[in-house]
Each structure stands twice: as structure tokens, then as C-alpha cells.
Amino acid sequence: MEQPLWEVFIRSRQGLDHKHVGSLHAADARMAIESARDVYTRRMEGVSIWVVESKNIHASSPDEAASFYEPAEDKIYRHPTFYKLPDEVEYM
Amino acid sequence: MRKLSDNMDTEALQKSFDEKIEKDIKIEPKDWMPVEYRKTLIRQISQHAHSEIVGMLPEGNWITRAPTLRRKCILIAKVQDEAGHGLYLYCAAETLNITREEMTEQLLSGKAKYSSIFNYPTLSWADMGAIGWLVDGAAIINQIPLCRTSYAPYARGMVRICKEESFHQRQGFDILLTLSRGSAEQKAMAQDAINRWWWPSLMMFGPPDNESPHTIQNMKWKIKRFTNDELRQKFVDMCAQQVEVLGLQIPDPDLKWNEERGHYDFGPINWDEFWNVVKGNGPCNKERMAARIKAHEDGEWVRAAALEYARKEAAGLTGKQSEKATIKK
Numbered sequence: 063m064e065q066p067l068w069e070v071f072i073r074s075r076q077g078l079d080h081k082h083v084g085s086l087h088a089a090d091a092r093m094a095i096e097s098a099r100d101v102y103t104r105r106m107e108g109v110s111i112w113v114v115e116s117k118n119i120h121a122s123s124p125d126e127a128a129s130f131y132e133p134a135e136d137k138i139y140r141h142p143t144f145y146k147l148p149d150e151v152e153y154m
Numbered sequence: 155m156r157k158l159s160d161n162m163d164t165e166a167l168q169k170s171f172d173e174k175i176e177k178d179i180k181i182e183p184k185d186w187m188p189v190e191y192r193k194t195l196i197r198q199i200s201q202h203a204h205s206e207i208v209g210m211l212p213e214g215n216w217i218t219r220a221p222t223l224r225r226k227c228i229l230i231a232k233v234q235d236e237a238g239h240g241l242y243l244y245c246a247a248e249t250l251n252i253t254r255e256e257m258t259e260q261l262l263s264g265k266a267k268y269s270s271i272f273n274y275p276t277l278s279w280a281d282m283g284a285i286g287w288l289v290d291g292a293a294i295i296n297q298i299p300l301c302r303t304s305y306a307p308y309a310r311g312m313v314r315i316c317k318e319e320s321f322h323q324r325q326g327f328d329i330l331l332t333l334s335r336g337s338a339e340q341k342a343m344a345q346d347a348i349n350r351w352w353w354p355s356l357m358m359f360g361p362p363d364n365e366s367p368h369t370i371q372n373m374k375w376k377i378k379r380f381t382n383d384e385l386r387q388k389f390v391d392m393c394a395q396q397v398e399v400l401g402l403q404i405p406d407p408d409l410k411w412n413e414e415r416g417h418y419d420f421g422p423i424n425w426d427e428f429w430n431v432v433k434g435n436g437p438c439n440k441e442r443m444a445a446r447i448k449a450h451e452d453g454e455w456v457r458a459a460a461l462e463y464a465r466k467e468a469a470g471l472t473g474k475q476s477e478k479a480t481i482k483k
Binding site: 086087089090104121125 | 231235245
């Protein structure tokens with residue numbers, strides 16, 4: 063039987079987000095974390111590791127991307143550059 | 155929501171794929187891709203992964219006999235990196251819907267190939283230098299363009315690998331430089347290692363362009379960015395200069411700077427030898443496979459025990475719940 067697949071997330075420095083770095087196989091979470099240390103942080107690339115079993119990750123579908131993100135497309139007024147300010151206005 | 159792909163015929167999907175390739179937009183695992191593109195990537199990435207794993211063997215051979223503690227630490231770190239590189243690549247290949255078990259089976263049954271260079275023996279300590287300088291040097295030249303390959307997980311793995319690989323080449327050069335500045339015997343040992351590893355290293359780039367059937371399609375798909383011969387020439391040009399710093403020679407009487415081409419000319423490669431090693435008749439093919447099979451079989455009970463422990467722990471049968479790994483918010 064194959065060992066389950068885990069996705070590995072690493073916080074590279076205190077204060078930053080955990081970022082996906084890859085996956086690995088391990089029997090359980092503790093072994094996954096130890097393997098993740100050996101595979102993904104041999105050069106001090108991390109100060110914290112998350113592992114999540116791959117089967118527990120749900121993802122949006124690339125096929126639906128066009129319609130899925132469509133609602134944001136025509137709302138340019140959400141960006142500050144949409145607003146023209148008089149030159150006299152500073153610090154805004 | 156209905157899947158868009160239900161409505162799109164293959165032709166439209168192919169067109170959208172081609173446009174992405176054209177615009178250098180990376181292909182991610184869940185994107186539609188042609189069957190052949192997927193097959194080619196599985197073959198290439200898994201072969202690459204197998205090469206990293208088998209590649210640990212020739213160097214592992216010298217860990218216990220490294221001349222100093224410093225060299226031993228470096229060699230262990232390097233071999234450990236190769237294991238890591240194999241794992242990054244297996245993980246990239248798995249995103250294409252092939253399991254690790256299938257890949258392992260393909261390697262151990264001999265169905266999948268790995269780089270032929272690892273079927274040559276490591277006869278002296280100087281071979282650790284020649285492997286680092288030449289074999290890893292050739293690998294880097296092959297791998298740098300792969301950081302921009304069109305399949306995103308492969309490209310991401312290659313970025314990580316290339317960052318780590320440059321220490322491998324430097325430590326090899328450092329070994330050869332030390333030997334070449336040592337006694338006459340040590341210098342001769344370094345030269346002997348270069349003599350044996352030079353031609354097999356040139357073969358690492360694969361058959362010449364006019365005999366490489368996949369090259370054109372792979373370049374169209376932007377899996378490859380340069381042809382075998384282009385990369386090989388780059389490698390020869392680089393080594394021809396570096397060997398002078400070593401005060402050693404490249405074992406090729408035809409190696410000569412060609413002003414007109416702006417490159418070094420070099421002698422003919424013995425492709426019969428290459429194909430013979432690919433077919434399994436190299437000096438160490440059988441030994442390498444036997445070592446991999448033994449490692450896999452010897453590890454079987456460990457994998458089974460780990461899974462059984464995980465099963466019992468999940469069922470609350472081990473009484474060690476407190477040690478369970480948790481992620482604290």
C-alpha cells in the first residue's frame with residue numbers, strides 16, 4: 063500500500079505567510095513534518111512547517127476560471143487609480 | 155456550475171493550450187493538455203527523478219573513504235541533496251496523474267531509464283571531483299533552461315534544484331584543483347578521472363540533433379528551450395577554459411578554438427558506446443539496479459510498520475495521542 067500524499071507549506075521567516083513548496087509521501091503527519099524538514103529546509107529555508115493531506119485540499123477549477131472570476135472584471139472603481147484627484151491634494 | 159470543457163471540443167482546448175504556450179503562460183496540473191504532452195513530461199520528469207536517485211550510488215561509494223572529515227561532510231550533504239532533488243521531481247511528476255508506486259515499479263523493472271552516466275564506476279577519490287565538475291556541470295547546463303520549461307511544477311522544482319546544484323559543481327572543481335596542486339601522483343589521479351568522465355559527460359546531453367526524434371516537438375511545447383547539440387557546445391566551451399585553471403587536459407586531440415564559429419571544435423563522440431550503455435550493457439547497470447532493488451525490498455517492512463502505526467494511532471490504539479503532530483494556530 064502506498065503512503066498517503068501530503069502537501070507541504072513553509073514559513074520562510076517569522077512574520078511571513080506559509081507558502082506551498084511541494085508534496086511528499088509519509089505514513090502520518092508527524093513523519094510528514096520530519097520528512098518535510100529534510101526535503102524542503104536543508105538550507106534553513108523555514109522556521110515553521112504545515113503539512114496537509116493532499117486529499118483534503120479542494121481547488122477551484124481552471125475550466126471555470128473565466129466565469130468564476132468574471133464578477134471582479136468590471137469593477138475598476140475598486141482600485142485607487144480609478145479616482146482622479148486635483149494636483150493640490152497631497153498624501154492620499 | 156457546468157464544466158466549460160464539457161462544451162469545448164478538443165480542437166478548441168488544443169487551441170487554448172497552444173495560445174498559452176505561445177504566450178509563455180505556464181501549464182498547471184489541472185489545465186487541459188494534449189495526451190502526448192502529458193506522456194512526454196511523465197517520461198522526462200520521472201527519468202530525471204530516477205537519475206537523481208540512482209545518481210546517489212556512485213558517490214555514496216566514497217562516503218566512508220573520503221580523505222578528510224570536511225570532504226566527508228560535504229559529500230554526505232551532496233548525496234542528500236540528490237535524494238532531495240529526486241523527491242522534488244517525483245512530486246512534480248505525480249501532478250500528472252502517475253503514482254510514486256508506478257514510477258518506482260518502472261525503475262525497478264527496468265522499463266524506465268535513468269541517465270547513463272551513472273552506469274560508470276567511481277574508481278578513485280578523484281572521481282568525486284570529476285563527477286562534481288563534469289557531470290554536475292553538464293547537469294546544470296541542461297537544467298538551467300528547464301527552470302523556464304512550460305509545465306509549471308517541473309519548472310518550480312528545477313528552480314530549487316539549480317539553486318542547490320551549483321555547490322555540487324564547485325565542490326567537484328575544488329577537489330580536482332586540490333589534487334592538481336598536490337603531488338605528481340595526485341595530479342595524475344585527477345587527470346585519469348577527467349580522462350574517464352569526459353566523454354560520458356558529453357553524452358549526457360543526448361544524441362545529436364539529427365538523431366533526436368523528440369527534440370522538435372519538445373521545443374514547440376517549450377519543454378526544451380535549446381537542442382542537445384547547442385547545450386553540448388556550451389558545456390565544451392565552458393570546460394575548455396576551466397580545465398586550464400586546473401592545469402589539466404581534456405582528453406580530446408581535436409579540441410580547438412574555432413575563431414569563425416566562436417566556439418571550441420571537438421572530436422567525434424562514440425555513440426555506439428552510448429547506446430550500448432543505454433541498452434543495459436554499461437560497466438555498472440546491473441550493480442546499480444541490484445542496489446536499488448535491495449534498498450526497496452529492505453525498506454518494505456519499515457514502510458509497512460509506519461503505515462500500521464499510523465492506522466493504530468488514528469484508531470486510538472497506541473495510547474500515544476499526546477505525541478500526535480498538531481499545528482498550533
